[in-house]
Amino acid sequence: MSKALVLGVGNTLRGDDGVGVRVVEELKKENLKAKVMNGANLGFSLLDIIRDHQKVVIVDAVDMGQPAGCIGSFQGEKLLSLLEDRKFSLHEMGILEVLKVGYQLQEDLSKVILIGVQPRSLDSIEKLSPEVENKISEVIAWVKKEVE
Amino acid sequence: MSRDISVNVHHVARVEGHGNIIIDVRNGELKKVELQIVESPRFFEAMLKGRRYAEAPQITARICGICAVGHTTSSLRAIEDALGIEPSEQTVLLRKVALEAEILQSHVLHYYFLVAPDFFDVPSVIPLAATQPEVVKRALRLKRLADDIIGMVAGRHPHPIAMVVNGFTRIPTEAELKELLARIKQALAEDIPPTLELFASLNFPKFERKTDYVALKHPKEYAFYDGIIFSTETGEVRHRDYKNKVREEIVLHSTAKHAKGPFKPYQVGALARFNINSEKLMPKAKEAARQLNLVAPCYNPYYITVAQVVESVHNLENMVFLIEELLRRGLKEENQGLAGWQSDLPKVEKRWGVGAVEVPRGILFHEYRIHETSVVWANCVIPTAQNLANIEDDMRALVPTILDKPKEEITKLLEMLVRAYDPCISCSVHMLKVDFV
Numbered sequence: 001m002s003k004a005l006v007l008g009v010g011n012t013l014r015g016d017d018g019v020g021v022r023v024v025e026e027l028k029k030e031n032l033k034a035k036v037m038n039g040a041n042l043g044f045s046l047l048d049i050i051r052d053h054q055k056v057v058i059v060d061a062v063d064m065g066q067p068a069g070c071i072g073s074f075q076g077e078k079l080l081s082l083l084e085d086r087k088f089s090l091h092e093m094g095i096l097e098v099l100k101v102g103y104q105l106q107e108d109l110s111k112v113i114l115i116g117v118q119p120r121s122l123d124s125i126e127k128l129s130p131e132v133e134n135k136i137s138e139v140i141a142w143v144k145k146e147v148e
Numbered sequence: 149m150s151r152d153i154s155v156n157v158h159h160v161a162r163v164e165g166h167g168n169i170i171i172d173v174r175n176g177e178l179k180k181v182e183l184q185i186v187e188s189p190r191f192f193e194a195m196l197k198g199r200r201y202a203e204a205p206q207i208t209a210r211i212c213g214i215c216a217v218g219h220t221t222s223s224l225r226a227i228e229d230a231l232g233i234e235p236s237e238q239t240v241l242l243r244k245v246a247l248e249a250e251i252l253q254s255h256v257l258h259y260y261f262l263v264a265p266d267f268f269d270v271p272s273v274i275p276l277a278a279t280q281p282e283v284v285k286r287a288l289r290l291k292r293l294a295d296d297i298i299g300m301v302a303g304r305h306p307h308p309i310a311m312v313v314n315g316f317t318r319i320p321t322e323a324e325l326k327e328l329l330a331r332i333k334q335a336l337a338e339d340i341p342p343t344l345e346l347f348a349s350l351n352f353p354k355f356e357r358k359t360d361y362v363a364l365k366h367p368k369e370y371a372f373y374d375g376i377i378f379s380t381e382t383g384e385v386r387h388r389d390y391k392n393k394v395r396e397e398i399v400l401h402s403t404a405k406h407a408k409g410p411f412k413p414y415q416v417g418a419l420a421r422f423n424i425n426s427e428k429l430m431p432k433a434k435e436a437a438r439q440l441n442l443v444a445p446c447y448n449p450y451y452i453t454v455a456q457v458v459e460s461v462h463n464l465e466n467m468v469f470l471i472e473e474l475l476r477r478g479l480k481e482e483n484q485g486l487a488g489w490q491s492d493l494p495k496v497e498k499r500w501g502v503g504a505v506e507v508p509r510g511i512l513f514h515e516y517r518i519h520e521t522s523v524v525w526a527n528c529v530i531p532t533a534q535n536l537a538n539i540e541d542d543m544r545a546l547v548p549t550i551l552d553k554p555k556e557e558i559t560k561l562l563e564m565l566v567r568a569y570d571p572c573i574s575c576s577v578h579m580l581k582v583d584f585v
Contacts, residue, residue, distance in 0.1 A: 044288055045295065097274060104277035107284060 004034035004055040004147045009095050010044055016068070016119030016132045020059040023139050034056040034147040039095075046095065047102045055111050055145045059139060060095055061132075062116025069131035071139055079114055115142050151176050153556050153558065161271070162562050167571065170401075171547055174306065181543045183536055183566065184278055184338040185402035201227050201518045202313050203488035209307045210512065212572060214257070216307045218507030219514070219528075221373065224313055226514040229388070231494075231500025233314045236482055238474065242316060245470050246301045247505070249374065251295030252463040254508035255418070255456040258570045259347070263453045266564055267350045275365045283346065286339050290460075292329055297467070300324050314483025321541050322479060329471045334427035336432065336464045351463050353440040353561055356447040357545045359538055360369075360414035362393065363421040369399065370421070370428040372463060372506040377425055379414065380445070387504040390513050394529055406537045407529050413537035416510025417569065418455035419446060428471070433462035449542050450585050452568045459482060493521040509570050510534060532571045539569055 008024030012016040020039070026047045034057075038075055039046070050056050062082075064072050074082050083100045095114075117139060120129040127133075155171035166187050172180035192211055197203055205223040209216040221243055228235060235243075235407075261273045264283065272275050277284040284344060295305045300320050303310025309377040310318045320328075363377030377385040377393060385393045396405045407489055422429075426437065437443070437458045442451060486493060501515045505569070510531030517525040542565055548556050 044291065047288065048292060100274050101277045101284065104274065105281050 002053050004057065005049065005053040006032070006034050006036045006059070006143055006147060007039040007042075007049070008037070008044075008055045009039040011040070011058055013124060013126055015121045015123045015125050016128055017061045017119070017122050018126075019061050019119070019128060019132050019136075019139070022062070022128060023059045023136060023143065026136065026140055027143065031080045032144070032147065037117060044101070046098045046100055047105075047107055048066045050102065050109070050112060052106060053111070053140045056113070058095060058112065058114045059137065059142055059143060060114065060116060061119040061122070062096075062114070064116060064118050066118045067131075068118055068120035068129060071135060071142060072116045072118075074114040074116060075112070076110060079109065079112060082114070093096070113146055115139060115146075126142075153551065153564065154557060155555065155559050157559060157563060160566055167566070169543075169559075169566060171543070171558075173547065173551065174513070176545050176551060178544065181540050181547065182401045183540050183543070185404040185536070187403055187445050189403050193526045193528055196516070197525045199506045199523055200488065200493055200521050201230075201523050202486045202490060202493055202517065204514075204523055204526070205311065205313070206309070211528070211530070213306050213571065214254050215250060215507045215509070216244045217302055217311070218505060220302075220308045220513055221247055221505040221527075222309065222507070222512045222514040223316055223503040223516075224238060225460050225503030227313050227503075227518070228501070229503060230499040230516060230518050231496060232499075235314050235485075236317075238375070238477065238480060239315050239485075241470050241474050242301055242319065243311065245467055245474075246298055246311065246338075247372055247464040247507075248470070249294045249297035249301070251506075251508045252460050252467075252572075253291055253298065255463075256287055256290045256294065256411075256458045258508075259456050259460075260290075260539045262283070262567060262570070263564075264346075266560070280362045281344050282342075286342060290335060290339055293335055296331075299330055299571060300328060312484070312488070315483055317484050317487055319479055319481070322475060325471050325475055325479075329468065329475075332334045332464050332471070336461075336468070340432075340436075340464065342353070343457065344461075347454060348440050352448070352450040352454065353564065354448070355450060355542075355546055355549070355565075356448045357449070357542055358445075360409060360412065361420035361423045361445075361543065362409075362414045362416050362534075363424045363511060364366075364504060365424055367429070368428075370425045370466070372497040375504075375506075377511065379409070380423065382409070382413075388502045389467060389488075390502060390504060390515075390529070394513065394534065396529065397532070402536065404530075404533050404536060407534040408537045413533065414543050415449070415538045416531050417452055418459050419449065419537050420454040420510065421506060422458060423438065425511050429458070429463035430462050432465050433458050436461040449539075449565060450568050452570065454471070456570070474539070478558050504539040507531060509572055530572070532569070535569050535571065539566055539571075544560070 010020040012018035027041035153173040157169040168184040170182040201282040205220045207224045209218045248582045251254040302308030364371035365378035366375035499518045515527040515530040
């Protein structure tokens with residue numbers, strides 16, 4: 001089993017949804033001990049990836065009903081309650097849906113930390129809103145705190 | 149019975165993309181049946197114009213995140229048809245492995261994740277994971293196997309990078325192929341029997357409507373990669389003459405064109421292939437068909453799902469055969485083909501070619517005109533576009549026979565019908581909600 005993994009997920013063509021990918025692109029330039037991976041639109045293979053690592057930090061845009069750029073960290077009970085509360089779309093298999101299936105299948109999610117950033121807009125543009133852009137370095141610091 | 153029913157399913161769930169089902173019945177008479185396709189058009193054919201021909205497989209792979217190998221293969225075959233290139237046997241064997249793996253992957257996703265929830269009365273795979281964890285774990289194992297085969301052979305999953313015109317930029321090692329072979333045999337021994345048991349226990353709706361079934365046909369094999377176009381009603385058509393069989397039409401309620409026969413709609417996909425080619429299935433797949441009570445010819449469109457289960461057994465068995473053949477011959481580093489990123493593509497003078505390949509949902513056509521090093525014109529006919537008019541004909545035949553049922557049941561039967569075709573709406577626009585208006 002490999003050690004820690006930082007996984008950025010999201011779609012860089014959909015505005016702030018690209019925040020996770022943006023963060024890992026920045027982290028790749030640094031010499032982290034943890035493995036850094038662009039997960040883009042990972043589906044169920046996320047579950048295999050979680051199984052193969054001791055710790056997994058996922059960075060993604062999460063609608064927490066907070067002002068844009070707000071950062072939240074979800075782990076253990078807090079992550080599970082996020083999965084409970086969520087209204088699931090039948091169309092999309094997003095990261096939370098996959099985690100929920102993993103939870104139902106009794107995968108070990110205690111090693112997963114989700115760092116969510118509140119998006120302002122998920123419009124079809126290839127850049128982040130200023131609110132989210134300004135928080136990139138702060139998100140990177142949060143990630144490093146988890147894996148260093 | 150004179151009854152007014154209007155069904156209006158806005159965005160049918162558990163299909164790839166967005167479509168609506170609209171049914172209007174007045175005084176027991178069916179007034180309107182529409183499968184509306186509301187996905188935005190994607191303009192891939194226009195994007196290809198002016199691009200260097202060797203780039204076309206990588207560009208068109210992006211039409212789909214599920215059948216990317218299928219689009220790549222059809223694109224490669226169209227280019228090779230135009231350029232008069234015959235790829236090596238090793239290249240063809242490797243392409244066939246990748247294509248069969250993709251069909252397996254897509255079928256597993258469809259019959260386990262999109263169809264099975266209907267039979268357990270749950271809205272999606274998420275609650276299914278809680279009540280039937282073994283079923284979901286098995287599905288995920290099969291899907292991962294298929295994904296890994298594609299990654300190993302095509303260089304990347306889901307969008308191939310090693311498959312290029314006339315070759316592979318990288319071929320798998322013997323050790324990699326041996327590892328895959330062991331896992332495929334394990335899946336056949338451990339995951340297929342419970343899959344067959346599960347699908348044999350499900351009661352699919354009873355409804356029959358004979359239509360025209362169209363698929364590739366090959367004298368030696370259950371055709372996916374190669375063959376002549378065959379229609380159960382009108383017989384054989386050469387691949388370059390596909391337009392004699394396929395007429396594309398624009399309809400107002402769909403951003404996907406309707407591609408149908410010159411006289412009437414036809415069906416493509418797993419059941420069409422089974423009806424035409426079942427004799428060519430591998431032995432375990434034939435046995436699976438018997439166990440699932442699937443006999444050719446079968447006119448029940450709900451059984452497309454059953455045909456997919458049978459085909460996935462064939463895919464595994466045939467991959468064993470293909471990989472053993474590759475290992476027996478020994479893998480050779482051959483020429484690396486013509487990749488999209490190469491600067492020195494051979495120039496050609498006004499060429500034209502067609503690629504016809506079976507992909508998970510049916511026969512896929514790519515047709516290109518090439519001049520010098522560029523694609524100057526392109527046409528792609530996607531399986532779902534060929535099935536849309538046939539699905540509407542099914543609905544027209546089905547609705548009058550179920551008018552005595554409660555509206556919820558009518559809606560569910562219509563959604564299940566559309567879902568059985570495993571429509572890939574995002575690809576066909578160039579579909580699914582039921583709306584009773």
